[in-house]
Each structure stands twice: as structure tokens, then as C-alpha cells.
Amino acid sequence: MPNILLTQRCVRTCPYCFAKKHMSESLSDDMLSWKNLIYIADLIENSGERNISLLGGEPTLHPKFIDFVIYLIERNFNIVVFTSGIMSEKLLHEASTILARVPEERLSFVCNLNDPKQSPIAENESVKRFLERFGHRTSGGFNIYQKNFDIGFLFQYINRYGLKRNVRLGMAHPIPGLKNKFVAIEEMRIIIERLFSYAPTMERLRIKPGFDCGFTMCLLNDTQLGWLYRLTGGTTKFGCGPAIDIGPEMSVWSCFPLSSFHKRSVFEFDSMNEIRHFYMELHKKVRIEVGGIFEECDDCKYREEGSCQGGCLGHILSRFQNEANIRMPEIYV
Amino acid sequence: MATIIFKPTERCNSNCLYCDVVRKHRTVTTMSIETLELVFIRINEYLSAKTEEKITLIWHGGEPLLLGVEYFNNALKFQNRHCPDTKSRIEHAIQSNITLFSEEYADIFRKIGISNVGSSFDPESNVRGPGQNIDSDKYNRMYMKGDSILSACGFGSGLIYVVTKKSLNNPLRTFFFLTNLKLKGAVNMNPVLVYDEKRMNIAITPDEYVEFLGAIFPTWWEHSDRYPEINPFKSLTKNIKNRQQSLGCADSGMCAYSHVNIAPDGEVSHCGRSSDWDILPYGKIYDRTLIEVFADEQRKVLFKRNEVLLEGECKRCRFWTICHGGCPLDAYSEHKSFMHKTKWCIAKRGFIEKYFEPITGLRFEPYAE
Amino acid sequence: MKRILVCPFKEELISQINGKALVICLDDIYKIEQVVDIVNNHNKLHCALINAKYSLTAISFQNNWRDIPIALYVSDMGSFLELVPKLPVLRQLDIRIYLSENIEHTYTNIMLLSSLGICTGLVIDRINSDWEAINDLMHYAIYGKSSHAPIEPFHYIASNYNKNKPTDFGSVYFENPGKYLHVNEAGNVALSDKELQSESFVADSLNQLDNIENSPVYIERINAWREYFIKSDGCAYCQGWRVCLGKFSDRPDSQKKECEKFFVDLMEASEYFQSRQQEKKNLWQL
Numbered sequence: 001m002p003n004i005l006l007t008q009r010c011v012r013t014c015p016y017c018f019a020k021k022h023m024s025e026s027l028s029d030d031m032l033s034w035k036n037l038i039y040i041a042d043l044i045e046n047s048g049e050r051n052i053s054l055l056g057g058e059p060t061l062h063p064k065f066i067d068f069v070i071y072l073i074e075r076n077f078n079i080v081v082f083t084s085g086i087m088s089e090k091l092l093h094e095a096s097t098i099l100a101r102v103p104e105e106r107l108s109f110v111c112n113l114n115d116p117k118q119s120p121i122a123e124n125e126s127v128k129r130f131l132e133r134f135g136h137r138t139s140g141g142f143n144i145y146q147k148n149f150d151i152g153f154l155f156q157y158i159n160r161y162g163l164k165r166n167v168r169l170g171m172a173h174p175i176p177g178l179k180n181k182f183v184a185i186e187e188m189r190i191i192i193e194r195l196f197s198y199a200p201t202m203e204r205l206r207i208k209p210g211f212d213c214g215f216t217m218c219l220l221n222d223t224q225l226g227w228l229y230r231l232t233g234g235t236t237k238f239g240c241g242p243a244i245d246i247g248p249e250m251s252v253w254s255c256f257p258l259s260s261f262h263k264r265s266v267f268e269f270d271s272m273n274e275i276r277h278f279y280m281e282l283h284k285k286v287r288i289e290v291g292g293i294f295e296e297c298d299d300c301k302y303r304e305e306g307s308c309q310g311g312c313l314g315h316i317l318s319r320f321q322n323e324a325n326i327r328m329p330e331i332y333v
Numbered sequence: 334m335a336t337i338i339f340k341p342t343e344r345c346n347s348n349c350l351y352c353d354v355v356r357k358h359r360t361v362t363t364m365s366i367e368t369l370e371l372v373f374i375r376i377n378e379y380l381s382a383k384t385e386e387k388i389t390l391i392w393h394g395g396e397p398l399l400l401g402v403e404y405f406n407n408a409l410k411f412q413n414r415h416c417p418d419t420k421s422r423i424e425h426a427i428q429s430n431i432t433l434f435s436e437e438y439a440d441i442f443r444k445i446g447i448s449n450v451g452s453s454f455d456p457e458s459n460v461r462g463p464g465q466n467i468d469s470d471k472y473n474r475m476y477m478k479g480d481s482i483l484s485a486c487g488f489g490s491g492l493i494y495v496v497t498k499k500s501l502n503n504p505l506r507t508f509f510f511l512t513n514l515k516l517k518g519a520v521n522m523n524p525v526l527v528y529d530e531k532r533m534n535i536a537i538t539p540d541e542y543v544e545f546l547g548a549i550f551p552t553w554w555e556h557s558d559r560y561p562e563i564n565p566f567k568s569l570t571k572n573i574k575n576r577q578q579s580l581g582c583a584d585s586g587m588c589a590y591s592h593v594n595i596a597p598d599g600e601v602s603h604c605g606r607s608s609d610w611d612i613l614p615y616g617k618i619y620d621r622t623l624i625e626v627f628a629d630e631q632r633k634v635l636f637k638r639n640e641v642l643l644e645g646e647c648k649r650c651r652f653w654t655i656c657h658g659g660c661p662l663d664a665y666s667e668h669k670s671f672m673h674k675t676k677w678c679i680a681k682r683g684f685i686e687k688y689f690e691p692i693t694g695l696r697f698e699p700y701a702e
Numbered sequence: 703m704k705r706i707l708v709c710p711f712k713e714e715l716i717s718q719i720n721g722k723a724l725v726i727c728l729d730d731i732y733k734i735e736q737v738v739d740i741v742n743n744h745n746k747l748h749c750a751l752i753n754a755k756y757s758l759t760a761i762s763f764q765n766n767w768r769d770i771p772i773a774l775y776v777s778d779m780g781s782f783l784e785l786v787p788k789l790p791v792l793r794q795l796d797i798r799i800y801l802s803e804n805i806e807h808t809y810t811n812i813m814l815l816s817s818l819g820i821c822t823g824l825v826i827d828r829i830n831s832d833w834e835a836i837n838d839l840m841h842y843a844i845y846g847k848s849s850h851a852p853i854e855p856f857h858y859i860a861s862n863y864n865k866n867k868p869t870d871f872g873s874v875y876f877e878n879p880g881k882y883l884h885v886n887e888a889g890n891v892a893l894s895d896k897e898l899q900s901e902s903f904v905a906d907s908l909n910q911l912d913n914i915e916n917s918p919v920y921i922e923r924i925n926a927w928r929e930y931f932i933k934s935d936g937c938a939y940c941q942g943w944r945v946c947l948g949k950f951s952d953r954p955d956s957q958k959k960e961c962e963k964f965f966v967d968l969m970e971a972s973e974y975f976q977s978r979q980q981e982k983k984n985l986w987q988l
């Protein structure tokens with residue numbers, strides 16, 4: 001599902017933010033235009049795809065956010081909006097009046113929630129207002145960037161605001177060339193252990209965890225994998241591949257951590273498949289050099305068979321930055 | 334097929350900058366009705382004797398429409414009277430400035446079998462037009478009026494554009510002008526041929542002609558469907574790409590067999606140019622039949638020319654089959670002898686080598702004639 | 703040739719016309735059902751030409767206008783969100799929405815409407831046209847791979863383009879004396895709306911309609927293009943002539959290169975469009 005960035009602007013400055021590098025390089029007033037939205041919609045439609053994610057920055061900051069959503073709905077796309085949930089009351093009112101008419105299966109939200117204990121009160125209040133209105137069509141999302149994280153609040157939100165009973169769990173990854181907060185490779189098992197400490201609660205509340213990209217299969221033991229299988233029906237993926245992000249100024253890149261890695265213009269491609277193929281080939285080239293984030297990845301049969309991709313490419317490309325340029329030239333950022 | 338360049342009048346209502354005809358000051362400028370009748374008698378004699386032959390009668394001038402509709406009616410009458418069994422082998426064509434064209438002409442042209450009229454136009458001011466000052470505005474208005482009637486009457490019309498010094502400023506723009514004017518008609522872009530010192534200011538060199546064509550050719554090649562009948566490009570493409578010999582009289586090396594010119598006073602010579610410059614006179618139509626004219630001993634020099642050039646100046650030239658040293662009359666005008674190639678063959682070769690072949694990626698390979 | 707008459711919505715005038723195709727001009731879109739009733743008695747409604755002084759979104763489109771051909775000029779598109787509820791009905795109508803270049807965001811709004819299945823027309827009426835924006839819109843109209851509604855005049859030109867004939871897109875705006883004649887309330891006839899307004903009539907009464915082609919004014923008008931060649935006007939030297947036909951000769955010289963580039967691109971696009979049409983395989987019919 002391609003990601004369209006409506007704007008680079010955001011209301012928060014999360015220390016782990018994947019988008020951080022990209023946003024700092026962009027003009028603050030850079031907003032996706034109508035013309036470009038129509039172009040992107042045509043491109044995606046022509047590629048036979050019907051699902052689109054709207055991202056930012058904070059996508060609701062785009063002055064035509066509601067118009068864009070309705071337009072894409074009119075074009076028969078299914079939309080997922082990735083939002084912080086922080087928005088003005090006026091916009092929230094307008095959104096809840098207009099977007100409420102859209103069938104739930106056509107429009108949903110993923111709300112990136114930060115631990116309220118570490119967030120300003122005003123932000124928390126705004127998020128709660130959003131969830132009160134849109135909780136029923138929202139999945140909670142949480143980005144892990146430190147070992148001692150706490151996701152207990154997610155379960156409260158799910159119960160209190162009627163959020164969907166699945167949570168999107170992501171690990172913060174390094175952005176090559178930038179110093180963001182991320183989970184170091186050696187911390188990953190600790191993270192997993194902590195995550196699985198919430199397993200009984202999730203099971204009791206029938207909440208399904210969904211792993212975002214960059215997790216490796218070997219981080220989990222067989223018991224944990226079995227539990228996941230039982231809870232999610234085997235839908236968990238240990239992936240890392242081109243997500244395809246399209247910026248407001250019509251640049252395109254593989255995913256946020258790789259926003260500087262062979263960034264191109266959408267206009268250079270004729271279809272989403274072409275874009276995906278382009279970045280997939282680059283991913284493959286990197287994986288030829290280094291299989292995954294662990295040394296064992298090189299010979300891992302699960303990676304060879306495609307059950308696991310070997311973790312986030314951001315880690316690998318960051319490593320390349322600290323060594324002599326002796327590899328295939330295409331793989332350097 | 335025999336071609337008669339038929340000039341029943343050398344009067345003209347235009348004083349085109351480059352034209353030689355009106356400068357000749359003949360004593361007889363319009364052919365008498367009696368001579369006209371004799372022409373058809375001569376044609377019938379020829380076609381009766383040569384039962385496989387056809388004749389194309391190209392009405393030329395001067396301006397043939399100055400003759401009046403009645404003159405053409407007479408021509409038709411004489412054709413019907415004197416050529417009852419041969420008239421199906423007579424084709425009429427006409428080269429006119431069309432400024433005097435009318436519905437009445439349309440009627441007689443249809444009867445005589447003319448469906449297409451060759452004309453001339455020049456976007457540059459004071460190149461074509463009546464009077465000492467060459468009033469091109471007046472010419473253009475009259476031309477357009479004639480062209481609109483031609484078009485309304487369902488006639489096709491081609492355009493000859495004479496490339497002069499004035500054309501060299503912006504060849505491509507001139508090309509667009511001409512092809513805009515004749516969206517479906519033919520446009521021939523021919524170099525001006527000037528032989529007197531007074532008008533050398535409009536003359537162009539073969540190299541300049543090459544550059545003129547070269548400025549246009551890439552656009553034509555890219556969009557030849559849009560500009561379908563543009564010469565010399567189309568004929569060259571036929572010659573080179575399709576390997577079909579498609580040559581005008583100047584390049585065919587065959588004019589000795591095919592051409593004759595009849596002037597208003599009944600004087601017969603080889604072609605329009607020979608008549609204008611008093612070269613290769615074949616006598617009077619009153620005294621000689623067309624069979625005699627086509628068998629005239631003077632023509633042998635033209636047969637001989639092909640042999641001389643092939644062994645001499647044109648030896649091993651790979652363009653011989655599409656050039657033949659160019660027009661013999663041009664050669665005579667330059668060298669006072671037919672036994673030379675003309676300077677315009679350099680233009681043909683220059684254009685092919687500098688523009689045609691590199692742009693198209695095609696190479697002209699000689700073929701057997 | 704039977705021409706279509708463009709005339710005002712005046713019952714008395716229409717009652718004098720018999721057996722003609724009519725374009726009826728009116729300001730009030732809500733009268734179009736009335737138009738149909740009156741016109742279709744003895745004539746045929748070619749289309750209702752509405753010159754609305756309001757936004758597209760201000761119009762309450764009705765389901766029962768479904769079979770009425772409508773050309774609708776509006777002052778602007780209005781808010782997109784207000785348009786959305788109207789789309790289901792609008793998509794059912796036989797309607798083309800015309801937006802002027804002078805309206806802000808026109809190019810984008812036309813794209814937007816087209817992408818949502820609404821036929822549109824751009825009115826190129828600004829003295830300083832943004833030819834680059836027009837060209838972008840044309841590219842969308844012709845090369846856009848995604849299915850969208852036709853955008854005029856581009857679709858008309860691409861469909862009717864003939865490499866060796868002039869393509870006059872005046873018909874998109876009812877300005878083509880070969881196809882449309884303009885009639886005023888008094889029954890005077892002109893070859894264009896502009897000439898009607900300036901009282902340059904080709905005929906004083908509807909009785910003379912059958913003889914229009916022999917009128918000197920008509921003949922002069924049909925041959926008016928020749929003036930560019932007589933005067934060696936810049937437009938006669940333009941590569942885009944065969945599609946533009948000098949329609950923008952009154953624009954400042956500074957624009958001429960831009961409009962030429964646009965029309966040359968449009969010719970290329972039309973050739974592409976037609977080659978695509980030819981590629982379409984026509985299967986045998988059941």
C-alpha cells in the first residue's frame with residue numbers, strides 16, 4: 001500500500017521519528033497540491049491498486065486534508081490515515097461531521113500514540129478528543145525507541161475509546177546519516193521480552209499485536225512465535241521491503257529510514273509496480289552484500305525462504321557509512 | 334510519354350522577380366487560334382503514328398488564364414475535331430498563378446480533364462506581383478481569391494516555391510507557411526535559376542540551397558505524414574528508401590526522349606528553358622510534325638551527354654542514377670556546352686550526404702536503371 | 703448544410719423556427735425543463751447553453767434533467783466538499799461544465815472534475831493565457847492513462863484531428879459558422895456570438911437561413927483565414943496553425959512562442975491519441 005505524504009509538517013518532535021531526516025530537509029510549507037494528488041491517484045489506480053495510506057508529518061495539518069480524503073474515497077480508494085490524533089477542535093469537528101459519512105471499511109486511522117506520561121497534557125487531551133470521535137475506526141500504534149517502554153496505556157485507550165483490537169508495534173530504526181533515537185540491535189531481544197510481558201494482557205483483552213517492519217524472526221523464541229501464531233492466525237510478517245513513500249513535492253523513496261537512499265521523482269516512473277521493482281532491486285543488492293542485521297542472517301534458511309527479511313535495511317546502511325566504500329556503488333546512501 | 338510544354342501565351346499579369354519569360358519581348362505573345370488548331374492536328378498525327386504513346390500537354394506561360402475561357406473552349410473543340418480517336422491519350426495539366434481563376438474556368442477545366450492546378454506563391458513581399466514594383470499584396474489577394482474558387486470547385490492545387498536569397502532567413506518558418514497554406518497539397522521547393530547579372534541579388538548558391546533544405550528536412554522527416562507531398566524530400570525518399578526512380582525532367586537524363594516546347598509564335602524547341610534562352614530550336618510547328626521534332630538530330634547531343642558524363646565528370650558518382658548530371662540546359666547556360674554536369678548536382682549530392690543520410694540513417698545505394 | 707441555431711430562450715422566436723436543431727441560451731438553469739417542452743414541439747434541442755452567474759456548487763442538479771443536453775458555463779467550481787454530494791446526480795447528466803481561465807484554480811478544478819467523471823471545457827479567454835498550465839491540462843486530458851471524462855477543447859481536437867486538414871475547435875464553444883449560426887431575439891442572424899452582439903449580421907431574418915452560404919459575408923468569413931497568408935501574419939508561419947487557425951492572433955507577441963509550443967504539443971498529442979484509437983482492436987460483432 002503506497003504512502004502519500006500530504007505534508008512534511010508535524011505537531012510533534014518525537015525523538016525516534018523515522019520521518020525526522022526527511023522533514024528537516026523539506027520546506028515547512030511544502031504541501032501536496034491537488035494536481036499532484038490527482039496525478040498520484042491516477043498512477044496508483046493504473047497500477048491496479050486500491051489502498052492508500054495518508055501520512056505526514058501530520059497529514060491532518062494539510063489545509064485540504066478532508067477534501068483529499070473525500071476525493072480519494074470518491075475515486076474508490078480505501079484509505080488509512082496515519083495521524084498523531086492531535087488537531088484543532090475545529091478540524092476535528094469538521095472531520096467528524098464529514099468523514100463520519102464514509103463507510104468504516106473504506107476509511108480508517110492508525111493513531112501513533114506516545115506514552116501519555118511522557119507527553120504534554122495538551123497533546124494528550126487532543127488525542128483523547130480524537131479517539132472519542134474516531135476510536136471505532138482507529139488502530140493504536142506505538143513506536144518503541146527505548147528499553148523501558150510502557151504500552152499499558154494502549155490497552156486503556158482501546159477499552160475506553162473503543163479502538164480496534166489490534167495494535168501496530170514498531171521499532172525505531174536508525175536513519176543513515178542522522179542521529180535519531182532507535183533500538184540498537186543488541187537491545188532488540190530485551191525489547192521483545194518486554195513486549196511479551198504484555199502477552200497475557202493482550203490475550204485477556206483479545207488484542208492482536210501487529211509487528212511493523214524490521215523485526216526478525218529469530219528475535220522470538222518458538223514459544224513466542226507459537227503464541228503469536230495462535231493470536232494472529234499466522235499473519236505476522238518479519239519483513240523489510242519497499243513501502244513506497246511519496247512526498248508532497250513528488251519525490252519517492254523506499255521507506256522513511258531510507259528516505260535518502262536513491263530518492264527519485266514519481267514522474268520518472270509509469271506505475272507503482274515500476275517504483276516498487278526499482279527499490280526492490282536496490283534492496284536485493286544490499287542484501288547481496290549483507291544478508292541482515294545479524295551475521296547469522298547470511299546463512300539463515302528462513303531468510304532464504306523469505307519467512308524473514310533479516311531486519312531493517314537502515315541498520316545495514318548505517319553500518320556501511322562507517323566503513324570504506326568497497327561495495328557496489330549503488331548501495332551507498 | 335511525351336510532354337509538351339505548351340506556352341500559348343507569354344503574357345503575364347505578374348512580374349515575378351526571377352521570371353525569364355516576360356523579359357523576352359517576343360513579337361507574338363499569344364498563339365493564334367489557327368496555330369492552336371494546328372497544335373492539335375500535330376498531336377493527332379503523332380499519336381496516330383505512335384499508337385502506344387501518350388501526350389501530356391502542360392499549359393504554361395506566361396499566365397495561361399490570360400487567354401480567356403473561350404480559348405480553352407476552342408482547344409477542346411479542336412481536340413474533339415482533330416483527335417477523335419487519340420484524345421483519350423491526351424492528358425492536360427496546367428501551371429498558373431490562379432489569380433484569374435473563376436467558376437467558368439472550373440467548367441472548361443473539368444471538360445478538358447484538368448483536376449489539379451499547379452500554382453506559385455511566395456510569403457516574401459515583392460517577389461511575385463504585378464507592375465514595376467511587384468505588388469505582392471495585390472497578387473496575394475488575387476491568388477487567394479482564385480485559390481478559394483479552386484477549392485470551392487473541388488480542384489486540387491500544388492504550389493511551387495522558388496527559393497531565393499530572400500528565403501534564406503528562416504527556411505523552417507517559410508516551410509510552415511507554405512504547408513499551412515497547402516495542408517493537403519503538394520509543395521515543391523526549387524532553387525531560383527537566374528542567368529542575368531542584374532538579378533544576382535536574389536540568386537542562391539547550391540550550398541545555400543542545401544542549407545535551406547537542411548533546415549527543414551529534420552522536421553519533415555519526423556512528420557512526413559503531416560507534410561505528405563513535399564519535394565524534393567518525397568521524391569528523394571522514394572529514390573533512396575523505396576528504391577523507386579522518381580525523377581523530374583532535370584534529373585532523369587531522359588528529357589531527350591520526352592520533352593518539347595511550343596511557343597506562342599509556333600516556334601518549337603526542346604523545353605521551357607531552352608525556349609526562354611533560345612537553345613535547341615527545332616523549327617516551327619507549321620513546318621514540322623511532332624514526329625520530326627522528336628527525331629531532331631539536335632537531340633542526339635543530349636543522348637551523347639549521358640555517355641560523356643558517365644565516362645567523365647560523373648564517373649563513379651554514386652548518385653548518377655538519380656541525378657544524371659542535372660539539367661542539360663543548366664549545364665549549357667553555365668558552360669556553353671551540354672557536356673558538363675550542372676552546379677545543382679552538387680546541391681543534390683550535398684543535401685543527401687549532409688542531411689538526408691545522417692538524419693534518416695539510410696544510405697543511397699546505386700541501382701541499375 | 704443544415705446548421706444549428708444558437709438563440710436566446712424566447713418563446714416567440716422559437717415558435718417561428720421549424721425543423722431545426724437549436725442551442726438555447728439562458729441564464730437560469732432551472733428553466734431547462736421548460737426549454738425542452740417548448741423547443742421539442744417543432745424543433746430539436748441540440749443543447750441548453752446556460753451562462754450561470756454562480757458557482758457549480760450553487761446549483762441543485764435534478765435527476766430529471768438526465769436526458770437534457772447541457773452546456774453549463776459557471777462562475778467557478780465552488781467548494782469541493784459542497785460538490786461531493788452533487789456528484790451522483792451530476793454524473794448521470796448529459797452535461798459539460800465550462801470554466802474560464804480567469805477563474806482561480808481552473809486548471810486544477812477541471813482536472814479534478816474530469817477525474818471524477820464530469821465532462822469539462824476550458825474557456826481560453828485570458829489575454830495572458832498561462833500556456834504552460836494549459837499544456838499540462840492538455841497532457842492530462844490526452845495522455846492521462848487513468849480513466850477520466852473528456853476535457854475540451856483537447857478531446858475534440860484529438861478526436862477530430864486530421865494531419866492534412868485544418869481542425870477548427872470553435873465548435874466546442876458554438877463558434878463555427880460551418881456548424882452554428884447565432885440568432886438574436888429579433889431573428890437577425892450572425893456567424894458568431896461576437897458578431898451578433900456587434901450587430902454584424904449575415905441575414906436580417908430567419909427566412910434567409912437557407913441562402914446563407916451564398917451571402918458575401920459568409921463567403922468572406924469562410925475565407926477569413928486567408929488574410930493571415932495575404933498579410934504574411936505571424937500566425938501563418940506557425941507550426942501549430944492547422945489546429946489553432948489564428949484564434950489567438952490578438953494575443954501579445956510575447957505569448958506567440960508559448961502558444962505555438964502548446965499547439966505543436968497538441969498536434970503531437972492528437973497524433974498519439976489517434977494512433978491509440980487505431981490500435982484498439984475491433985472484434986467481430988455479435
